[in-house]
Amino acid sequence: MHHDPSCPIGIFDSGVGGLTVARAVMELLPDENIIYFGDTARVPYGVKSPETVARYAAQITRFLLERHVKLLIVACNTMAAVALPAITSLSPVPVLEVIDAGARSALAVTRSKRIGIIATPSTVASKAYERALSRLGGPDVHTVAKACPLFVPLVEEGWLDHPATRLVAVEYLAPLAAENLDTLILGCTHYPLLAPLLADVVGPGLRLQDSATAVARQAAAILNEQGLRNPGRQPRYDFHVTDMPHRFLEIGQRFLGQAMVNVHLETI
Amino acid sequence: MHHDPSCPIGIFDSGVGGLTVARAVMELLPDENIIYFGDTARVPYGVKSPETVARYAAQITRFLLERHVKLLIVACNTMAAVALPAITSLSPVPVLEVIDAGARSALAVTRSKRIGIIATPSTVASKAYERALSRLGGPDVHTVAKACPLFVPLVEEGWLDHPATRLVAVEYLAPLAAENLDTLILGCTHYPLLAPLLADVVGPGLRLQDSATAVARQAAAILNEQGLRNPGRQPRYDFHVTDMPHRFLEIGQRFLGQAMVNVHLETI
Numbered sequence: 001m002h003h004d005p006s007c008p009i010g011i012f013d014s015g016v017g018g019l020t021v022a023r024a025v026m027e028l029l030p031d032e033n034i035i036y037f038g039d040t041a042r043v044p045y046g047v048k049s050p051e052t053v054a055r056y057a058a059q060i061t062r063f064l065l066e067r068h069v070k071l072l073i074v075a076c077n078t079m080a081a082v083a084l085p086a087i088t089s090l091s092p093v094p095v096l097e098v099i100d101a102g103a104r105s106a107l108a109v110t111r112s113k114r115i116g117i118i119a120t121p122s123t124v125a126s127k128a129y130e131r132a133l134s135r136l137g138g139p140d141v142h143t144v145a146k147a148c149p150l151f152v153p154l155v156e157e158g159w160l161d162h163p164a165t166r167l168v169a170v171e172y173l174a175p176l177a178a179e180n181l182d183t184l185i186l187g188c189t190h191y192p193l194l195a196p197l198l199a200d201v202v203g204p205g206l207r208l209q210d211s212a213t214a215v216a217r218q219a220a221a222i223l224n225e226q227g228l229r230n231p232g233r234q235p236r237y238d239f240h241v242t243d244m245p246h247r248f249l250e251i252g253q254r255f256l257g258q259a260m261v262n263v264h265l266e267t268i
Numbered sequence: 269m270h271h272d273p274s275c276p277i278g279i280f281d282s283g284v285g286g287l288t289v290a291r292a293v294m295e296l297l298p299d300e301n302i303i304y305f306g307d308t309a310r311v312p313y314g315v316k317s318p319e320t321v322a323r324y325a326a327q328i329t330r331f332l333l334e335r336h337v338k339l340l341i342v343a344c345n346t347m348a349a350v351a352l353p354a355i356t357s358l359s360p361v362p363v364l365e366v367i368d369a370g371a372r373s374a375l376a377v378t379r380s381k382r383i384g385i386i387a388t389p390s391t392v393a394s395k396a397y398e399r400a401l402s403r404l405g406g407p408d409v410h411t412v413a414k415a416c417p418l419f420v421p422l423v424e425e426g427w428l429d430h431p432a433t434r435l436v437a438v439e440y441l442a443p444l445a446a447e448n449l450d451t452l453i454l455g456c457t458h459y460p461l462l463a464p465l466l467a468d469v470v471g472p473g474l475r476l477q478d479s480a481t482a483v484a485r486q487a488a489a490i491l492n493e494q495g496l497r498n499p500g501r502q503p504r505y506d507f508h509v510t511d512m513p514h515r516f517l518e519i520g521q522r523f524l525g526q527a528m529v530n531v532h533l534e535t536i
Contacts, residue, residue, distance in 0.1 A: 041320050042310050047424075047513045052309050121515070150432075153421040156315075164418075164435040171432065245315045247389075 003070065005228045008033035008236070009219065010069030012060050015043030016248070017152070017189030018075030019255035021098065024212035025073070026237070028220055033235045035067055037266075041242035044152060046120025046188070050082040053122065057083035059268045061090045063240070069093060070228055073215055077102075077119055077187050081128035094226075096218050099123075102185050102211035103132035109207055110183040113137065116176045116206070117145040119187030120152065129187055144179045148172045148188075155190040156251055161197055169194070169201045176202070186210040193254070238262045271338065273496045276301035276504070277487065278337030280328050283311030284516070285420070285457030286343030287523035289366065292480035293341070294505070296488055301503045303335055305534075309510035312420060314388025314456070318350040321390065325351035327536045329358045331508070337361060338496050341483060345370075345387055345455050349396035362494075364486050367391075370453050370479035371400035377475055378451040381405065384444045384474070385413040387455030388420065397455055412447045416440045416456075423458040424519055429465055437462070437469045444470070454478040461522070506530045 009029075011022050015038050022036050037060050039045075045053050057079045064072060074080045074087060074097035081099060088095050106115050117129045124147040133141045150168050159165045176184070184206050186192055192210040199208055223229045239260050241248070252260045277297075279290050283306050290304050305328050307313075313321050325347045332340060342348045342355060342365035349367060356363050374383050385397040392415040401409045419440075422433045444452070452474050454460055460478045467476055491497045507528050509516070520528045 041316060048309060048511050049513055052511045149425055150418075150421055150427075153418055157417055159418075162439075164432050164439065167432040167435060171430075243316050243320045245317055 003228070004068075005070070005230050006033065006232055007068050007070035008035045009071045009073060010035050010037070010064035010067070011073045011075050012037040012064060013076040013189060014039050014045035014078060016040070016252050016255050019252055020189050020192050020210075021073060021075035021212045021215055023255070023257045024216035025219055028213075028216040029223070031230050031233055031235055033230060034237050035064060035069060036237070036239045037064060038239070038241045040245055040248065044120070045076065045078040046122045046152065047149065048122065050122070050126070053078055054083040054086040058086045058090060061087045063266070063268055065091060065093075071096065071219060071222065073219060074098065075189055075215070077123045077189065081123045081126035094222055096215055096222070098189065098211035098215050099128050099132050099187070101214035101218055102187060102209060103129060103136055105211065105214035106183045106185050106209045107133065107137045107141070109209065112180070112182045113140055114142045114179065114181045114183075116179065116181040116184040117143060117187045118148050118172065118184065118191065119145065121147040121149055123187055129185060144176055144181065146172055146175060151194060152188065152190045155193050158254065160193055165194070165197060166201065169198060173198070173201055181206055183207050183209055236262070238264065240264045240266045242266055242268060271496070272336075273338070273498050274301065274500055275336050275338035276303045276506075277339045277341060278303050278305070278332035278335070279341045279343050280305040280332060281344040281457060282307050282313035282346060284308070284520050284523050287520055288457050288460050288478075289341060289343035289480045289483055291523070291525045292484035293487055296481075296484040297491070299498045299501055299503055301498060302505050303332060303337060304505070304507045305332060306507070306509045308513055308516065312388070313344065313346040314390045314420065315417065316390065318390070318394070321346055322351040322354040326354045326358060329355045331534070331536055333359065333361075339364065339487060339490065341487060342366065343457055343483070345391045345457065349391045349394035362490055364483055364490070366457065366479035366483050367396050367400050367455070369483035369486055370455060370477060371397060371404055373479065373482035374451045374453050374477045375401065375405045375409070377477065380448070380450045381408055382410045382447065382449045382451075384447065384449040384452040385411060385455045386416050386440065386452065386459065387413065389415040389417055391455055397453060412444055412449065414440055414443060419462060420456065420458045423461050426522065428461055433462070433465060434469065437466060441466070441469055449474055451475050451477055504530070506532065508532045508534045510534055510536060
């Protein structure tokens, strides 16, 4: 059943942020069916302990596997950082995730091998990006990471180009300026929406890399390899959430780049 | 069992914010045993739907009732706003909550009966403060409410006097300036930590009111009336949380005004 090409791709996140990944997958693989799961009742994960995040990640993985996904994409940096073993140990299908994809994408563009990472406190504390960069890029990769806990609420407030957001960005990014970096990984799926402001704050010498397109490319490659591209047309998109919070559809649309249809409320 | 004066007072919140209420109760009622419950795994509630908040509130209420509390204090504006029926219907002991207390406290100081409310999006959308003020203060009370979703993450980041916080406050509070208010209710238990900055932003003509002291006074009155003041000394404080997130003890101490001891991790 998992090897039926018409089965959907499962994409999940703690909330709406992973919709930037869903959007990249829809653009690159327009014929694929997608089931998205956003744990909107328990978001944000970025400030929770690894044990709690792993427990929630396992619940979501089971939910998607029961719906016969052919591929799982962990579109949440926090879950990728601290809960990947809990996910892969349950999954008979391939698991892709944003940290590996983001690290590969940064290594493909860096010249100096001096790479910065901005992310939630949990992702930074996990050192998952540093481990991935060192594993994939060798011991001479130099990394600096900075937690930016206010970026997620600022993005969800829609203050993508607000003077307060700029002040916050200047303060968060100041410690990175002295590090002579040439690449900055946006290590949270919310951050691509701040990319124009962040590019302005860090200046032209620093290249911003997000993981959404990178993980979508990995998904295309693995489906091609395994002969699992969906032959059908008119794909179906389903969005499962654990809560329908205030302004959810408005915020979701901002991330997805299109209106959300087939939205289902789940208790897991 | 519930009528034993040595039983604890149960105080609960979605996270650490209610510790400002616990602190006020400890100061006013220094001999009382206290059980605090903070749903740190699922915080914040302020952006969740009323149905989800009510479900979580009922779980916490059951948890505290099983531990034989003699009084329940809902130290979370969001739960008080949208989940009070779910709590009172389960409770054989008196239930106090911050919205009623905050409204009474504002009405006691206002002269013009023109009262502003700042709170989370859910609390504002519920119109619970407006209902309480109108019920307690009559039809000539004029109210204006403004949701301030960035204040909670700014407080938890510890940016209590940061230029970015000031910019956010100026933007959020600007619509209130034209309303000729004389009283502003801080309708979220996180906001008292921003009181100095907010007082500076709104100027001396506007009096800030928080609910922590008000609800502590109500608790003292009800225990006195019912002969339920604890005769013992050396009270015990227990803190039950659903997650021990990053910097939890540090942030908790900032709210409580003292180090947290007897901290227990719960799964509910």
